[in-house]
Structures are given as C-alpha cells and as structure tokens.
Amino acid sequence: xxxxxxxxxxxxxxxxxxxxxxxxxxxxxxxxxxxxxxxxxxxxxxxxxxxxxxxxxxxxxxxxxxxxxxxxxxxxxxxxxxxxxxxxxxxxxxxxxxxxxxxxxxxxxxxxxxxxxxxxxxxxxxxxxxxxxxxxxxxxxxxxxxxxxxxxxxxxxxxxxxxxxxxxxxxxxxxxxxxxxxxxxxxxxxxxxxxxxxxxxxxxxxxxxxxxxxxxxxxxxxxxxxxxxxxxxxxxxxxxxxxxxxxxxxxxxxxxxxxxxxxxxxxxxxxxxxxxxxxxxxxxxxxxxxxxxxxxxxxxxxxxxxxxxxxxxxxxxxxxxxxxxxxxxxxxxxxxxxxxxxxxxxxxxxxxxxxxxxxxxxxxxxxxxxxxxxxxxxxxxxxxxxxxxxxxxxxxxxxxxxxxxxxxxxxxxxxxxxxxxxxx
Amino acid sequence: xxxxxxxxxxxxxxxxxxxxxxxxxxxxxxxxxxxxxxxxxxxxxxxxxxxxxxxxxxxxxxxxxxxxxxxxxxxxxxxxxxxxxxxxxxxxxxxxxxxxxxxxxxxxxxxxxxxxxxxxxxxxxxxxxxxxxxxxxxxxxxxxxxxxxxxxxxxxxxxxxxxxxxxxxxxxxxxxxxxxxxxxxxxxxxxxxxxxxxxxxxxxxxxxxxxxxxxxxxxxxxxxxxxxxxxxxxxxxxxxxxxxxxxxxxxxxxxxxxxxxxxxxxxxxxxxxxxxxxxx
Ligand SMILES: Cc1ncc(COP(=O)(O)O)c(C=O)c1O
Numbered sequence: 001x002x003x004x005x006x007x008x009x010x011x012x013x014x015x016x017x018x019x020x021x022x023x024x025x026x027x028x029x030x031x032x033x034x035x036x037x038x039x040x041x042x043x044x045x046x047x048x049x050x051x052x053x054x055x056x057x058x059x060x061x062x063x064x065x066x067x068x069x070x071x072x073x074x075x076x077x078x079x080x081x082x083x084x085x086x087x088x089x090x091x092x093x094x095x096x097x098x099x100x101x102x103x104x105x106x107x108x109x110x111x112x113x114x115x116x117x118x119x120x121x122x123x124x125x126x127x128x129x130x131x132x133x134x135x136x137x138x139x140x141x142x143x144x145x146x147x148x149x150x151x152x153x154x155x156x157x158x159x160x161x162x163x164x165x166x167x168x169x170x171x172x173x174x175x176x177x178x179x180x181x182x183x184x185x186x187x188x189x190x191x192x193x194x195x196x197x198x199x200x201x202x203x204x205x206x207x208x209x210x211x212x213x214x215x216x217x218x219x220x221x222x223x224x225x226x227x228x229x230x231x232x233x234x235x236x237x238x239x240x241x242x243x244x245x246x247x248x249x250x251x252x253x254x255x256x257x258x259x260x261x262x263x264x265x266x267x268x269x270x271x272x273x274x275x276x277x278x279x280x281x282x283x284x285x286x287x288x289x290x291x292x293x294x295x296x297x298x299x300x301x302x303x304x305x306x307x308x309x310x311x312x313x314x315x316x317x318x319x320x321x322x323x324x325x326x327x328x329x330x331x332x333x334x335x336x337x338x339x340x341x342x343x344x345x346x347x348x349x350x351x352x353x354x355x356x357x358x359x360x361x362x363x364x365x366x367x368x369x370x371x372x373x374x375x376x377x378x379x380x381x382x383x384x385x386x387x388x389x390x391x392x393x394x395x396x397x398x399x400x401x402x403x404x405x406x407x408x409x410x411x412x413x414x415x416x417x418x419x420x421x422x423x424x
Numbered sequence: 425x426x427x428x429x430x431x432x433x434x435x436x437x438x439x440x441x442x443x444x445x446x447x448x449x450x451x452x453x454x455x456x457x458x459x460x461x462x463x464x465x466x467x468x469x470x471x472x473x474x475x476x477x478x479x480x481x482x483x484x485x486x487x488x489x490x491x492x493x494x495x496x497x498x499x500x501x502x503x504x505x506x507x508x509x510x511x512x513x514x515x516x517x518x519x520x521x522x523x524x525x526x527x528x529x530x531x532x533x534x535x536x537x538x539x540x541x542x543x544x545x546x547x548x549x550x551x552x553x554x555x556x557x558x559x560x561x562x563x564x565x566x567x568x569x570x571x572x573x574x575x576x577x578x579x580x581x582x583x584x585x586x587x588x589x590x591x592x593x594x595x596x597x598x599x600x601x602x603x604x605x606x607x608x609x610x611x612x613x614x615x616x617x618x619x620x621x622x623x624x625x626x627x628x629x630x631x632x633x634x635x636x637x638x639x640x641x642x643x644x645x646x647x648x649x650x651x652x653x654x655x656x657x658x659x660x661x662x663x664x665x666x667x668x669x670x671x672x673x674x675x676x677x678x679x680x681x682x683x684x685x686x687x688x689x690x691x692x693x694x695x696x697x698x699x700x701x702x703x704x
Contacts, residue, residue: 031565031566039565039566040563040565040566041534041535041561041562041563041566042490042561042563043490043491043560043561043563043584043586044560044563044583044584044585044586044588044589044597044608045491045586045587045588045608045611045612046588047563047564047588047589047593048588048589048590048593049588187497187501188487188488188501193488197488197489197490200490201490201491201492201493201613204490204491204611204612204613205610205611205612205613207588207611208588208611301539303535303538303539304533304534304535304538304539304561305488305535306488306490307561309538314535314539316539316540317509317510317536317539317540318486318533318535318536318537318538318539318540319486319487319504319536320487320488320535
C-alpha cells in the first residue's frame with residue numbers, strides 16, 4: 001500500500017460557503033449535500049436501496065407512531081435521558097472551567113451507538129427487511145446492532161477487522177451471545193475501513209432483503225443524515241440539562257470524532273446556538289507523520305471514501321492511506337461529510353490528541369471520577385482537561401462521554417506490558 | 425430511443441459499426457493494470473488483442489473497491505503493493521495504444537478521478553489514447569461534471585444498469601451512456617459464477633427495446649458457453665475475474681522463469697481466443 005506523501009495543499013471544493021452565514025442546521029439538501037460535501041458515490045446496484053431508505057425515513061418522520069415507538073425504546077430499553085454529571089474531582093484537577101460529562105456510557109450497551117441502531121432497526125422493519133448487516137471497529141456499534149436485532153427478532157451479521165476482533169474481544173463475545181454472527185475481515189489493514197468495505201460488498205449481493213446499519217455519520221446519502229438525526233438526542237438532552245441544572249447553555253462542548261456520530265449528535269442541536277464553542281477531537285496516534293494517525297480533518301484532503309465526499313487521508317492518486325490509532329473506533333481514514341462542512345464553514349474546531357495523551361486521560365478519569373471511559377472518548381477527555389485548565393472557573397465545558405471503557409481494559413494492560421489484569 | 429450524442433462515435437462507435445456489419449458480437453476482457461507490473465500488462469494487452477478481443481477494460485487498482493469480489497480485490501492489492509501509479513497507467517496505455525487495435529477503456533473508481541481532478545484525469549486519459557471510462561461507483565445523480573468533461577474531450581462514459589435499477593431509471597441511464605451500456609448481470613460484486621442469473625436474457629431483451637446504444641453484459645461471466653448465451657441477445661460480453669485469475673500466476677515464485685511466464689501468457693491468450701470464438 002503506498003503511504004501518504006508529505007502534507008498536501010488544501011483544495012476547497014467549489015460550493016463550500018466560506019464562513020457561517022445562515023442556519024447551519026439546514027442541511028443536507030435533497031442530494032445529501034452538506035455544502036459541497038456528502039452525496040452518494042456508490043455502485044448502481046445500491047441506488048435503489050438508498051432511495052428506498054430515504055423514502056422509508058421520510059415516511060417514518062411523518063408518522064407520530066414511529067417517534068413514539070423509538071422514544072419508548074430510548075427510555076425503557078436504553079435508559080434515556082442519560083445524566084449530565086458534574087466531574088468534581090476532574091474539575092479540581094484541571095483547576096479551571098467546570099467539566100460536565102454527558103453520560104452516554106450509561107446507555108444500554110455502554111455507548112451512544114444504540115441510539116442509531118434502534119432507529120435504523122425500526123426503519124428496517126418498516127421496509128420489511130429481516131436481515132441486518134453492520135461493520136464495527138471498537139465493537140460498540142456491533143454490540144448495539146446485535147442488541148437491536150435481538151430485540152426486534154432480526155438476523156444479524158457484523159463485519160469486524162481481525163485486528164479489532166483481537167483488541168476488542170469483550171464486545172465480540174457480547175455480539176455472539178446476542179445471536180449475531182461476527183465475520184472477521186482479513187483484508188487490507190484489518191480494521192474499521194476494511195470492515196465497511198466487506199459490509200458494502202455483502203450489501204451489493206443482498207440488498208433486496210438486507211438493511212445495512214452503518215455505524216456512524218459516514219457513507220452515502222441518506223446515511224449521514226439519518227445517523228445524525230438519531231444521535232441528535234444527545235445534544236438536545238445536553239442543552240435541556242444545562243438549562244435545567246445550570247440555567248444556561250454551555251460555553252464549550254467537546255466530543256471525539258471517528259466517523260463522527262457522537263460528535264454530530266452532540267453538535268447538531270447546537271450549531272445554530274451562537275456562543276457555544278464546539279470542538280471535535282480526532283485520533284492523533286503516534287505522530288503527525290502520515291500513517292501514524294487517523295486525523296482526517298486535521299491532516300486530510302477533500303476526497304471520496306465509502307460513498308461520500310468528505311475529508312480523507314489518501315495519497316495523490318486517491319488511494320486510501322494507512323492510518324493508526326490506539327482506539328479501534330477512531331482508526332478510520334475518513335470522517336462524516338457534515339463534519340467536513342462544519343470544518344470548512346469554521347463552525348466547529350477540529351483538533352487531535354495522541355495515543356499517549358488519550359491513555360493518560362483514561363487513567364485520570366478512572367482514578368478521579370470512578371469512570372472507565374472508552375479509549376475513543378478518552379481523546380475528548382484529554383483535550384477537555386487541557387482546555388479546562390486554560391479557561392476561567394465561570395465557564396462550563398461539556399464532554400460527550402460517548403462510551404464506557406471496559407472493552408479496552410485488557411488491551412490497555414497489554415499495551416503497557418502488564419499482561420491481563422487480575423481476574424476478579 | 426437514441427442516446428444524446430448518438431452511440432456511434434469515436435473508436436467505440438467505429439468498433440460497434442464494424443461488428444454490426446460483420447454480424448459479430450464483442451468480447452471485452454477485463455484485466456488489472458499493473459498486476460504484476462505494467463510491463464507485463466503491456467504483454468497481456470497484446471495477447472488479448474491477438475486473441476481477438478474487441479475492446480479491453482483495463483481495471484485501475486483501487487485500495488477500497490466495494491463492487492469487486494475477492495479475485496479482483498487481490499489483484500488490485502498486488503498491483504498497489506508492486507507500486508502501481510496513475511502515471512504508470514497513462515504511460516502503459518500510451519504504449520499499448522500504439523501496438524494494439526482494440527480500444528482500451530479504464531474501469532476506474534470516482535475516488536481516483538476526483539482526487540486527480542476531473543478535468544485533469546480526463547485530459548490525461550484522452551492524451552494517452554483511452555477510448556473511454558467506466559466508473560462503477562458514480563451514479564447518474566453525481567455524474568454531470570464528469571459527463572461534461574468526457575463529452576468535451578470525446579471520451580466515452582459508459583454507464584451501468586443493474587438488476588436493481590428500476591425501469592424508468594434504466595432508460596435514463598441508457599440514454600446518458602456513451603460508447604456502450606454496461607448491463608450488470610447480477611446484484612452483487614464481480615466474480616465468476618457458474619450459472620447466468622435467472623431473468624438476465626429477458627432483461628437484456630427489454631433493454632434492447634429501449635435503446636440503440638450497444639449493450640455489453642458483465643459480472644459473473646466466465647465460460648465460452650455463457651458468452652455465447654449472452655451474445656445471442658446482447659452486443660457482447662465482458663469477462664473479468666476468470667481472466668484476472670490468470671494474472672496471479674505471473675507473480676508466483678514457481679512461475680518466475682521466462683519459459684513459465686511465456687506459458688502463462690499463452691494460456692491466457694488461448695482462453696481469450698476461446699471466449700472470442702464464442703461470440704459468433
Ligand atoms: C465509545 C465510542 N465513542 C466514539 C466512537 C467513534 O465513533 P463516532 O465518531 O461515530 O462517534 C466509537 C466507535 O466505535 C465508540 O465506540
């Protein structure tokens with residue numbers, strides 16, 4: 001695989017507004033465009049299924065029974081609303097802005113991914129599709145998909161890179177226990193990107209009976225929009241809780257960005273709120289050298305991957321570059337097109353945090369708050385603690401605590417040469 | 425219904441007019457560029473031409489080909505690992521165009537075209553002598569810019585219809601296709617299959633009533649019998665994975681000797697010869 005050459009000059013695709021003008025929430029358009037980004041670059045075989053999905057989604061949105069059923073599930077099955085917790089000892093440690101944690105880790109299955117899989121599972125039922133496929137990196141989306149399928153009585157196949165099968169073993173077990181078939185993917189880098197390729201190939205041959213529940217705000221239109229909408233409950237609840245508990249909107253909201261679904265769900269209800277600073281944290285990996293990180297917005301170029309135009313890490317010929325992150329859920333060379341739009345309009349800041357900084361934040365939050373955060377989330381936490389230290393105590397900083405880190409405990413121990421933690 | 429600019433222009437227009445006059449159908453082999461390297465691909469293209477291929481679809485290796493099955497994926501992976509680049513592709517086609525009479529089209533992901541820049545890619549493709557582009561991941565809705573660039577340059581932009589394409593959309597795709605229309609035999613990825621899908625021949629016959637553009641059928645076609653069955657109703661057949669499988673041998677250590685390489689090439693030529701003979 002050719003590696004990415006030296007950083008390239010940025011080319012802004014025509015049609016991207018230079019700065020935030022009107023309402024940023026009024027996207028995508030009917031072709032799935034977020035400014036210049038998004039769209040639908042897929043084989044013709046999938047076009048009809050994507051049209052069908054769009055129609056089913058439009059239909060569902062107009063049907064109060066759909067919202068009622070999803071809301072019941074989000075409350076009684078997922079446990080929503082998730083709390084907004086003041087992180088007292090983390091705030092003391094940082095010595096600046098007040099840090100609050102939006103507890104997506106308390107959702108059933110331990111991450112935000114379930115918000116999307118229940119919504120899309122219901123759409124599959126409406127379309128009469130009884131077989132579900134999904135890709136997963138960290139395994140959280142795989143578990144959330146297996147869970148929704150068990151709940152709805154649907155067949156479930158999850159594609160997972162074999163490297164991720166290894167480093168996220170606890171989630172593989174959970175998926176199997178709930179009756180899903182986990183298919184390890186041996187091609188390419190054996191991680192999230194390859195799992196998406198395999199899921200898409202499966203879908204090419206099964207599209208008439210199968211729905212593909214993509215796990216983030218990536219992929220061809222209408223996936224980025226549908227996933228964002230199902231995740232937007234995070235931002236809506238956060239805003240409501242801030243007003244209820246604190247009497248005002250937050251000053252800074254931060255989330256980690258892999259494909260970008262927890263961040264999109266958190267940011268979307270806030271993009272039209274002036275004065276709220278939004279920050280997405282990508283995986284900085286080992287270094288800023290090509291191949292050593294997975295920070296598409298920080299170091300990538302506009303390009304097409306997995307069906308949409310967004311920022312991508314690729315070489316001059318358009319071949320996808322190798323990427324690295326300690327966290328399987330952020331180990332992806334692309335990012336959702338709406339983030340590309342927010343990036344180019346300047347509405348959201350994107351930055352990155354290294355493997356080492358994320359691991360340190362994991363320890364810090366474990367010891368000072370009694371919460372094991374997912375390694376993905378630890379990236380957002382690392383930036384949050386650094387930034388809180390630079391901000392006055394009057395400011396409110398909310399971190400999307402996208403998931404729990406039990407799945408990472410063994411891998412963290414391995415990375416530190418500690419062997420497996422003692423059995424309890 | 426006619427295509428917008430008429431299907432019978434350029435090298436492909438001439439090819440299909442000649443075939444029609446001679447009462448023959450097209451055989452379009454698909455091979456990967458750069459597997460195991462572009463020098464060998466040049467020899468392969470000459471062999472296909474000698475064997476009676478009507479045109480060649482040259483697969484441009486891509487890191488994430490979601491429409492391809494295992495055989496073509498591994499071929500792309502080998503080519504990329506061996507250092508394939510677009511510069512090498514254009515150079516290969518430039519040299520091949522001088523030596524073979526069959527038109528050469530590139531089967532190329534839109535990710536690659538977009539990254540190079542649409543106008544620049546089309547200009548490079550035209551300059552090296554390519555007859556057209558097949559872009560498997562570019563649906564109608566996203567294709568205006570490339571369509572315009574190809575029309576201006578005089579390159580064919582071959583569109584694909586699949587079993588999942590609704591009838592009205594299939595007509596629109598046929599109308600916008602230049603060079604020929606690629607009728608994908610199955611809903612699925614590339615790869616040899618033992619039987620032609622049910623309903624395929626009827627689907628081709630229906631398309632035939634809707635368009636004048638030549639119809640070539642591909643995906644899953646591997647044997648002379650399948651080529652014959654398809655050529656009876658369509659204007660030709662595309663054979664991919666069954667030939668790409670031959671390329672793998674070129675990089676196998678046990679075939680490293682020049683004599684072994686020659687045998688592999690001869691086998692490939694004979695296979696293509698049998699497929700070409702089946703087009704009648
Ligand atoms: C807990 C958690 N957070 C974040 C992510 C990254 O995905 P996204 O950027 O779509 O939220 C994952 C993905 O697996 C995850 O499991």
